[in-house]
């Protein structure tokens with residue numbers, strides 16, 4: 001093998017090395033914390049999200065929102081803009097799916113075991129929140145929250161959340177709740193480290 005061939009091999013190995021580096025990217029961080037929702041039954045269903053992050057982001061899906069035991073499951077579903085949501089019916093009665101919010105939709109009524117897809121393709125100002133209702137059962141209510149990026153988590157009953165895979169940077173982190181409000185806060189994420197932020201919601 002000539003010296004020239006060897007040096008070419010060296011260059012291609014360096015290029016392969018660089019592309020592997022690019023794919024693994026700098027280590028991502030996490031954002032964790034707690035949301036308190038005073039006066040509510042518990043601290044669940046608060047959506048904590050990064051307001052804006054550099055994209056583009058490709059939605060994966062479809063993501064299921066079920067109607068089960070006369071409830072929308074999950075009660076709060078967060079999706080990236082462009083996501084297809086599959087509305088399923090796991091009950092023994094027919095259900096309907098509609099939303100009175102934003103551009104509105106009425107998907108119709110279907111029997112147990114059937115489903116219908118809907119693409120959340122528009123959002124003028126994030127987050128776009130769609131109250132998810134059923135015309136047959138007025139007590140049923142859920143929410144679809146459409147976001148600009150995938151860096152989001154929903155609190156459990158204790159109010160804890162964990163947003164994973166966030167690239168290093170400084171972000172505005174905001175919170176949405178079905179009944180209460182909170183102020184966004186700046187959070188700096190460092191590679192491989194957990195950043196923390198807490199919220200106490202008000203009226």
Ligand SMILES: [Cu+2]
Nearest residue numbers: 095096134137
């Ligand atoms: Cu129903």
